[in-house]
Amino acid sequence: MWFTRLSIGNPWLATMMMVAFVVLGLFSVQRLQVDQFPDVAFPVVVVQTDYPGASPESVESEVTRKIEEAVNTVSGLRALTSRSYSGTSLVVAEFELTVDPATATQDVREKVAAIRATFRREVKEPKITRFDPADRPIVSIAMTSTGTRSLRELTTLADQIVKKRIENVRGVGQVNLVGGVKREIQIYLNPAQLEALAIGVDQVIAAVRGENQELPVGALRSAAQERVVQIQARAKTPDDFKRIVVARRPNTGSGQPVYLSQVATVVDGQQEQESAALIDGRETLALDVLKAQGQNTIDVVDSIRKAVTAVQRELPPDVKLEVVKDSSTPIRTAVSNVARTMVEGGLLTIRLR
Template sequence: MVKLSFLKVLRERFNISRLAIKYSRVTISFWIAMVVAGLLAFSSLKYALFPDITFPVVVVNAQVPLETAVETEQKLTQPIEERLLPLAGLDQMVSSTYPGRTVVTLYFHVGTNLNSSSKEVEKTLWQIALPEGASFQVIPFNLNESSAVSYTIKSDTKDLKELAEIAKTSILPEIAQLPGVLKVNLLGGGETTFTALNSGSELTKQAPEIIKEEQPRDSPESPIPITPTRIRFNGQEALAFQVIKGGDANTLDV
C-alpha cells in the first residue's frame, strides 16, 4: 500500500498535463517559440530538384556531303577522333557514323571544367583539314541546364507572326534576364527558333545576345543548333517559349 501510494503521489507531482495547464502561459510561450523556430528553419532550407552534379560531356555533330557511312567514317569520323583523343581530361569517346553525318560524344573526367573542355574541342576541330563542305557543331552537355518551365502563347485576335513579334520584343528579353535563367527559346510558327540569352551567362560570351540563325562553318563563332519548329495546343497552331535554367540555378527559384 505504501509503495502504491508513493507511485501515485509521484505521478501526480510530475504530471505533464497538469503542469502544462497550471502554467499555461509558459506552455503557450514555449510552443510559439517552437513554431517560430520551425518557420525560420524551413525558410532557410535549400530546395534542389536537380542537384548540382555536372557531368562534363561534349557532343560534336559533324556533317559532310558524302553518300555512304563507310566513306563518312574514313574521311570525317576518324580524323576527328584522332585529333580529339589526346585531349587532356578525356575519359571516353564514343562515335556514331551515318551517311554524311557523324556524332562524336566525349566524356571528360569528373571535375573537368565543361566550358574549358568545349572550347578546347572546338579549337582542335578548327585545326583539322576536313573534307570540302564539312560543317560541325560543338555542344557542351550539362544535365543541370534543363528546361525549368514552358508556356504556350495563343490568341483569338492575333496571328502567329504578330504573337512572335510581341514575344521577341516584350516577353523573351525580360525573362532571359531573370536570375538563374540561362536562355529562353521561342518555338513554333514554322520559323527559325528565336533565342534570348541572359547577358550574364557564360553562353553569352560565346554568342550574340539574340541569336536568329545558325552560323556557317566559315564563321569563327561557335554555331548553336537552332531549327524551325511547329507547336500545336489543343489542336490549334500556337507559339511556346521554353525557359532554360543555368547549371548552378535552383529549379524552384527559377
C-alpha cells in the first residue's frame, strides 16, 4: 500500500512513472518477434534416403531396415516408424520430450553415417532433418510468362536467378521449386546395334560416366607462379555425348572406335515432372519460401517482397513474378486486432472511471 500512498501524495511523480511505463512498453512492443504459433521444439528426427529405380521391397531390405537397426540403438528413443516407397525410404524417430532435439539429431546422424558404407553405390546420401511444426512455406511466388517461354526455360531462370536472390535474403531458410522441369540428356540404346557390335549396356554406362566428368589433377609450380590443372571433360550438348567412344572393335588392326551415336539415340530432353503448380487452372512455376528457425515472419516476408521487386528488374520483360500466398497476412490481422482491443479497453477503462 506504500505505493498507493506515495502516488496520492505525489500525483506528478505517479503521472511521470506511468508515462515512462507507457513509453517503455511502446518501445519494447516494436521489437517483439511476432509469429502465428509459439516456437516449440519437438524431438522428432526424419531420415529420408533416395534409391532411384528401386522397388518398395528393395528399398525396405537394402535401406530402411538397416537404418532402423542403427537408429534403434539411440538412447531416449520413444517410437520408430518407417515407410518404404518406390525409390524412397522414410524413417521417423520420435524421442522423449526430455531429450534435446539438437542432441537427438546429432546422434541419429552419427548412427546413419556409421552404416553408410554398407549401402549400395546407387543409394543417395541420406537427408537427416529435424521436424519443425513451423516448417511450412511463408511465401509462395508464381513465375509466369506472357510470351512463348516453356516451363523448362522458366525453371532455368528460376533456378539460376530468382532462387539464388531469395536465398540470400536475411531470415530465409530454404527455397523450393514446385512444378519445375530441368534439362536432361536422355540416351535411348538400340538393342540390335549393341548385339551386332557385341557391346554390353554396362560398357555404355561406364563410358558415359567416365567421359562426362570434371576432375582436379593438381598444380604446376614454378619459381614465379603456380597453375591449377583440371580435366574439364563434362559433356554439355547432345553432340558431345554422341562423340563418346563406348568400345573399340577388336577385329580391326587399329581398333576402330565405336561411338555412342552408333548404338544409341541422344535427345536433349527434360526430367520427368514430379510436381505441379496451378493458378486459376493454368500450369505455372511456383517458388515456396521457408523461413529459418527463430526468425520473425513479418520481417522476413517484407524482405522477400523487396527482393522480388528487385529481381523482377533483372528478368526478361515477358517473365512476371507474383506473390500468391502470404502467411504474414493473418499474423498482421491478429496483431492489429490485439492492438485495437488494447486501445479500446484502455479508453473504456478511463471512461468508466
